[in-house]
Amino acid sequence: MLPLLPLTLLLLHSCFPRRGSSLLPQEGLPWKKTEFALRLYHSVAAGENGTNFVISPAGVSLALEILQFGAQGNTSRQLADALGYTVHDPRVRDFMHAVYSTLRNSSQGTKTELACTLFVQVGTPLSPCFVEQVSTWANSSVEPVDLSKSNGTTIQTNKEESEQLTGWGPDSLPWEEGSTASAQLALVSTVTFQSRWQKTFSSMDSQPLPFTSAHGLVFRVPMMHQTAEVNYGQFQDAMGHQVSLLELPYLGRAASLFLVLSRDRDTPLDHIEPQLTARVLHLWTSRLRRTRMDVFLPRFRIQNQFNLKSILRSWGVIDLFDPLKANLKGISGQDGFYVSEAIHKAKMEVSEEGSKASAATALLLLKRSRVPVFKANRPFLFFLRESSTGFVFTIGRVSNPLD
Structure with a gap:
């Protein structure tokens, strides 16, 4: 990162x-x-x-x-x-x-x-x-x-x-x-x-997977993967849109990258963005729960x-x-x-950078269907936040990781 x-x-x-x-x-x-x-x-x-x-x-x-x-x-x-x-x-x-x-x-x-x-x-x-x-x-x-x-x-x-x-x-x-x-x-x-990530993605575990862009076009993009204990929650905004929120901490947990993804593939991200307020983000981030998940995240720059x-x-x-x-x-x-x-x-810039993990174990976990999945294979919002103060470094949107 x-x-x-x-x-x-x-x-x-x-x-x-x-x-x-x-x-x-x-x-x-x-x-x-x-x-x-x-x-x-x-x-x-x-x-x-x-x-x-x-x-x-x-x-x-x-x-x-x-x-x-x-x-x-x-x-x-x-x-x-x-x-x-x-x-x-x-x-x-x-x-x-x-x-x-x-x-x-x-x-x-x-x-x-x-x-x-x-x-x-x-x-x-x-x-x-x-x-x-x-x-x-x-x-x-x-x-x-x-x-x-x-x-x-x-x-x-x-x-x-x-x-x-x-x-x-x-x-x-x-x-x-x-x-x-x-x-x-x-x-x-x-x-x-x-x-570096608190728990790293293995570069050997990345593979081309489909990503549906904001304009509906489907591309194959380099998709990172890890199975980990993460903070995760599912919420509903003021307009009734279903939203997933995932926290990926960095080393030492001094800061985290938060990912906001529409749970409904047919709901454009720009329908959710106007509903985001300081109160909503505070409420959502305070209600995340530890969950073991398969996490798929595209590399992007x-x-x-x-x-x-x-x-x-x-x-x-x-x-x-x-x-x-x-x-x-x-x-x-x-x-x-x-x-x-x-x-x-x-x-x-987001990539796998970090220490190496077991490729064999990770590849095996890709096939486990009983683990919940967070797959950022469509447009998502991200914000980088300092943990103790809530200080927001950056905020942005990924509509097409290949652009």
């Missing part, structure tokens, strides 16, 4: 006056984070009919949190409304520091990294308060760079592995040509999760890139992208910053 999810924002400088600030207290942050994740998923899904996609709520929210430290007035209120909380609330700060500390302390065999780098045009003054807040938030940092000469292409995370996995190396960041001519700040948020400006604008985050209205005065104490680009790139 190897998802990598960066978000990149480009902030340009303009010269217009701004007004004061306001804070919005929020409660129930774990629920708010899940609601944000699902809202982001639904917004993306609306424009990705019947296709594979993956997006990282963690990567998007981290970048917006960093911007909140510098936002004031209406810009601050719009960001708080979009996130469902404000980093200026002490309860939010305490919870998020606990979450980010948990993510840094990855268990053996699991690597988790959540980081944000604010690249600053050399000579641009920054508020000491803002720099201090950024530097203590989720492994974030501030680094000088000459954006005017590099056209943005020399921005890099200084993490060779992250560049290799994202494809956003020193010469390939996704700015439009010439867009950094007046840039003062660029914000790059990266979430990396890498782990998904990579997407999205422009988030239209999504955030549809949520009411409008001033942030307007050079006349954006109020990010808290960044430097000066007027004039606004967000020009908001690009999100996500990658998710």
